[in-house]
Amino acid sequence: MIIFTDHAKDKILKELSKLKVTEQSAMEITRAPDELLYDSLTNRFVAIGRSRNIAVIYEKANGDFIVVTVIYSSELIDATNKRKRSGRWI
Numbered sequence: 619m620i621i622f623t624d625h626a627k628d629k630i631l632k633e634l635s636k637l638k639v640t641e642q643s644a645m646e647i648t649r650a651p652d653e654l655l656y657d658s659l660t661n662r663f664v665a666i667g668r669s670r671n672i673a674v675i676y677e678k679a680n681g682d683f684i685v686v687t688v689i690y691s692s693e694l695i696d697a698t699n700k701r702k703r704s705g706r707w708i
Contacts, residue, residue: 637690647672651665654666655702656707666694672689672690675687
């Protein structure tokens with residue numbers, strides 16, 4: 619099951635909906651990311667949806683995916699590569 623934190627729900631509703639990012643699109647990326655990374659600083663997973671410029675940050679707990687936040691960036695690929703080079707996202 620995919621569960622959204624209040625923060626993730628609010629961010630989608632108040633900010634990202636203007637960019638046509640929905641809970642449904644975040645769930646699709648979580649289930650089938652273009653790339654799946656691990657954030658070594660926060661111990662969370664990062665599901666990348668390149669074609670939509672979306673990163674879904676989540677944790678796993680008891681078989682569930684807990685979506686902590688959703689990030690939209692027109693420069694997502696560059697930001698992802700920077701974090702990979704630094705060793706933060708592996």
